[in-house]
Amino acid sequence: xxxxxLVVLEQRNNQIxxxxxxxxxxxxxxxxxxxxxxxxxxxGGEINDxxxxxxxxxxxxxxxxxxxxxxxxSKNYTKIISNFIKENYFDKIIIxxxxxxxxxxxxxxxxxxxxxxxxxxxxxxxxxxxxxxxxIFAGKALLETRIIKNLQVIALRPNVFKPSDNCSGNTEVxxxxxxxxxxxxxxxxxxxxxxxxxxxxxDIIVSGGRGMKAAENFNLIENLADVLGAATGASRAVVDAGxxxxxxQVGQTGKTVSPNLYVAVGISxxxxxxxxxxxxKCIVAINKDKDAPIFQxxxxxxxxxxxxxxxxLIEEIKKLKS
Amino acid sequence: MKIAVCISHVPDTASKINIGNDGKSIDQAGxxxxxxxxxxxxxxxxxKTKEKFGGEVIAISLGTDSSKESLRKALAMGVxxxxxxxxxxxxxxxxxxxxxAEAIKEINPELVFMGKxxxxxxxxxIGQLVSEILGYNSVSVVVGLSIDGxxxxxxxxxxxxxxxxxxxxxxxxxxxxxxxEPRYASLKGIMSAKKKxxxxxxxxxxxxxxxxxxxxxxxxxxxxxIIGTDSSAxxxxxxxxxxxxxxx
Numbered sequence: 001x002x003x004x005x006l007v008v009l010e011q012r013n014n015q016i017x018x019x020x021x022x023x024x025x026x027x028x029x030x031x032x033x034x035x036x037x038x039x040x041x042x043x044g045g046e047i048n049d050x051x052x053x054x055x056x057x058x059x060x061x062x063x064x065x066x067x068x069x070x071x072x073x074s075k076n077y078t079k080i081i082s083n084f085i086k087e088n089y090f091d092k093i094i095i096x097x098x099x100x101x102x103x104x105x106x107x108x109x110x111x112x113x114x115x116x117x118x119x120x121x122x123x124x125x126x127x128x129x130x131x132x133x134x135x136i137f138a139g140k141a142l143l144e145t146r147i148i149k150n151l152q153v154i155a156l157r158p159n160v161f162k163p164s165d166n167c168s169g170n171t172e173v174x175x176x177x178x179x180x181x182x183x184x185x186x187x188x189x190x191x192x193x194x195x196x197x198x199x200x201x202x203d204i205i206v207s208g209g210r211g212m213k214a215a216e217n218f219n220l221i222e223n224l225a226d227v228l229g230a231a232t233g234a235s236r237a238v239v240d241a242g243x244x245x246x247x248x249q250v251g252q253t254g255k256t257v258s259p260n261l262y263v264a265v266g267i268s269x270x271x272x273x274x275x276x277x278x279x280x281k282c283i284v285a286i287n288k289d290k291d292a293p294i295f296q297x298x299x300x301x302x303x304x305x306x307x308x309x310x311x312x313l314i315e316e317i318k319k320l321k322s
Numbered sequence: 323m324k325i326a327v328c329i330s331h332v333p334d335t336a337s338k339i340n341i342g343n344d345g346k347s348i349d350q351a352g353x354x355x356x357x358x359x360x361x362x363x364x365x366x367x368x369x370k371t372k373e374k375f376g377g378e379v380i381a382i383s384l385g386t387d388s389s390k391e392s393l394r395k396a397l398a399m400g401v402x403x404x405x406x407x408x409x410x411x412x413x414x415x416x417x418x419x420x421x422x423a424e425a426i427k428e429i430n431p432e433l434v435f436m437g438k439x440x441x442x443x444x445x446x447x448i449g450q451l452v453s454e455i456l457g458y459n460s461v462s463v464v465v466g467l468s469i470d471g472x473x474x475x476x477x478x479x480x481x482x483x484x485x486x487x488x489x490x491x492x493x494x495x496x497x498x499x500x501x502x503e504p505r506y507a508s509l510k511g512i513m514s515a516k517k518k519x520x521x522x523x524x525x526x527x528x529x530x531x532x533x534x535x536x537x538x539x540x541x542x543x544x545x546x547x548i549i550g551t552d553s554s555a556x557x558x559x560x561x562x563x564x565x566x567x568x569x570x
Binding site for chain 2: 071072074075078098099100102103105106107109110111114115116117118119131135136137138139140141142143144145146147148149184185186187188189190191192193196197198200201204228245246247249252253254256260261270271272278279281282283284290295296297298299300301302303304308309312313316317320
């Protein structure tokens with residue numbers, strides 16, 4: 001039986017997520033390396049037009065639909081996708097390690113008896129075999145691993161692999177209406193913080209630490225984030241102090257992020273914070289203490305008072321954008 | 323209600339991590355170990371649930387003898403009994419999940435709690451694997467939980483929001499920071515935990531699903547370029563971000 005690659009797509013509010021496009025591009029690369037084909041599967045969502053996926057090289061997507069599947073449901077998604085894999089003999093399953101992918105990937109692995117690796121940031125193909133690299137200890141070390149089984153579920157860290165949209169061609173869509181729904185684990189509501197970009201998905205993050213001195217001073221962080229189109233992040237100290245929600249925490253007991261630009265304001269750079277953001281492509285540090293560890297990994301540092309710098313920085317960026 | 327709680331014994335998050343001489347493991351020199359921070363939320367939630375509905379809480383850990391320290395911490399917080407699945411090996415996630423599932427099956431609990439991830443290998447998949455092996459319902463990354471009879475309502479954290487999920491027992495819940503405030507162990511709890519016997523089971527050999535090839539340190543970023551010490555440097559910073567780094 002020919003080996004084939006399957007990308008599991010994710011939709012939120014009827015939009016295919018950017019992280020899924022990254023997964024398509026990796027699947028395409030896998031298929032070129034192994035000389036096999038790849039296709040995609042999507043469960044749920046009211047999506048009628050998949051034509052935008054053609055430029056990523058995707059030739060075929062199977063869409064399982066039912067209005068009950070528009071919200072993520074672990075039981076149904078696991079069953080539908082696992083059966084689809086078994087019926088079509090896919091052997092490499094590629095998904096993004098988003099909150100959706102992290103939940104779903106291991107469930108599929110058990111159902112199809114596959115090996116699994118999550119949070120992949122790099123891979124190589126050598127002697128007919130893939131070697132995967134993933135961060136451990138929140139990025140303080142890297143692990144290179146090989147899955148012993150041929151059947152593999154590979155979850156990619158979002159925001160690491162770049163989607164490449166230089167292909168032409170159409171995406172064939174096969175719609176498969178699902179009638180049997182399992183309601184034993186049911187998402188009844190999705191509460192979305194309106195208009196906010198999540199740190200895990202952001203291209204730019206502006207984070208504040210204890211140097212911001214009080215919860216109310218984070219309006220400066222928010223204003224800078226607004227002009228940059230960025231997400232707001234926070235250090236553990238300010239989350240523990242109750243100034244910011246845990247969903248914004250960057251670091252070992254928060255989120256590990258790798259945006260294009262990370263602006264650390266009033267953050268000294270404790271080892272658990274550095275672990276969570278050190279792989280950011282460009283790091284700016286603003287801190288009064290010239291010996292703060294954050295400066296050791298910052299591309300650009302300003303040894304200055306955040307309250308003096310931020311209002312002017314906000315104005316300068318507004319000028320640049322106008 | 324019978325409740326199992328899975329606990330992982332991990333290096334303190336303030337630890338510097340170095341690679342061991344074999345290139346495949348972490349150098350143990352100078353490391354202090356703690357109970358996995360997310361597992362503390364799991365223990366707290368298990369204890370709260372027991373206090374509300376009655377029953378018992380059994381802690382399970384998989385690892386070397388030293389994992390008993392974290393089991394004792396859980397006992398000191400109020401867990402009734404503890405089991406150590408003893409192994410000196412670093413197992414892959416699926417093997418860990420299978421061993422935990424085997425031990426949980428013997429206990430046959432209505433609820434299983436564990437941290438959403440262990441802060442060493444950061445897989446964040448053990449709860450989901452265990453629930454699929456056992457055929458339990460499950461919700462991962464939970465920041466809010468209410469239990470009413472057999473019915474469970476859980477708030478699961480997702481990017482930029484929350485999913486509100488309804489399910490029933492038996493169920494595996496993986497705890498995220500924010501679920502509760504873990505209690506401190508009382509002196510009485512610490513004293514009685516010292517006297518409790520931790521049941522030990524030797525893990526049988528299992529089939530590996532993956533193999534560690536090597537571990538390495540990430541490349542160190544060359545930082546340290548200071549642009550200035552007051553607001554006069556701001557225009558230069560913006561210029562560098564725009565023209566040199568090309569990130570804005």
